[in-house]
Amino acid sequence: MRKQIVAGNWKMNNDLAQTETLITELKMQYSPQDAEIMIAPSFTNLWQSFNTLKDHAIEVIAQNMHFAESGAYTGEVSASMLKSIGIQTVILGHSERRAFFYETDELLAKKVNAALQNGLRIIFCFGEELKDRKSGNHESVVESQIKNALFHLEASAFENIVLAYEPVWAIGTGETASPEQAQDMHAFIRKTLANKYGKETSESISILYGGSVKPNNAKEIFGKPDVDGGLIGGASLNAEDFFAIVNAF
Numbered sequence: 180m181r182k183q184i185v186a187g188n189w190k191m192n193n194d195l196a197q198t199e200t201l202i203t204e205l206k207m208q209y210s211p212q213d214a215e216i217m218i219a220p221s222f223t224n225l226w227q228s229f230n231t232l233k234d235h236a237i238e239v240i241a242q243n244m245h246f247a248e249s250g251a252y253t254g255e256v257s258a259s260m261l262k263s264i265g266i267q268t269v270i271l272g273h274s275e276r277r278a279f280f281y282e283t284d285e286l287l288a289k290k291v292n293a294a295l296q297n298g299l300r301i302i303f304c305f306g307e308e309l310k311d312r313k314s315g316n317h318e319s320v321v322e323s324q325i326k327n328a329l330f331h332l333e334a335s336a337f338e339n340i341v342l343a344y345e346p347v348w349a350i351g352t353g354e355t356a357s358p359e360q361a362q363d364m365h366a367f368i369r370k371t372l373a374n375k376y377g378k379e380t381s382e383s384i385s386i387l388y389g390g391s392v393k394p395n396n397a398k399e400i401f402g403k404p405d406v407d408g409g410l411i412g413g414a415s416l417n418a419e420d421f422f423a424i425v426n427a428f
């Protein structure tokens with residue numbers, strides 16, 4: 180059985196006090212779930228968040244990391260630094276990292292290797308832009324993003340990789356991929372994985388959808404057979420909305 184996961188990507192939101200408040204609210208809203216629940220606060224709030232949720236089922240994860248172990252990379256954080264405070268999962272390849280910080284497939288392959296070497300689990304994000312969707316190239320764009328950053332890996336590496344399909348045109352725009360568009364792409368991703376690694380591996384990988392998932396559309400999206408959960412931006416900043424999404428399973 181594939182894991183069902185709902186992860187909140189807080190992006191560059193919430194200072195320390197706001198982080199503490201939101202975590203308190205999340206704890207109040209929490210009820211035991213089959214789905215794994217994660218939140219990704221900013222770097223400055225990771226340690227505090229991790230400690231607050233240490234014995235709780237909500238996992239605290241990181242939004243990014245550098246590929247190098249250590250060294251002269253001002254402003255960056257390494258996989259082993261994340262590990263040293265107890266973090267076990269990192270988001271890599273988010274479209275905002277690709278667009279605003281020029282992260283390429285080649286760079287992401289290095290980050291993927293570094294994360295896996297350090298025993299971190301990865302939520303690997305990818306997704307096409309509106310122009311790709313309009314020109315009908317969305318599948319080939321997604322296929323190359325996955326191949327370029329992940330297909331050098333052995334099948335066993337995918338035990339520690341979760342995929343997140345996030346069409347750029349649906350992120351923060353209020354425009355969601357329809358449940359059918361999400362399902363079609365997730366099925367395509369699974370087929371791409373099956374061609375390379377075999378059906379057993381492809382069936383075992385959780386594929387999350389991200390892009391304007393809200394309490395009112397989560398149920399339909401999560402109801403699709405190849406959608407194993409969501410990566411939630413805006414709606415994860417409100418405890419009630421976030422748990423309404425979690426409870427959509």
Ligand code: 13P
Nearest residue numbers: 188350351390391412413
């Ligand atoms: P929104 O849910 O705000 O569209 O963001 C999605 C996202 O980028 C999650 O990583």
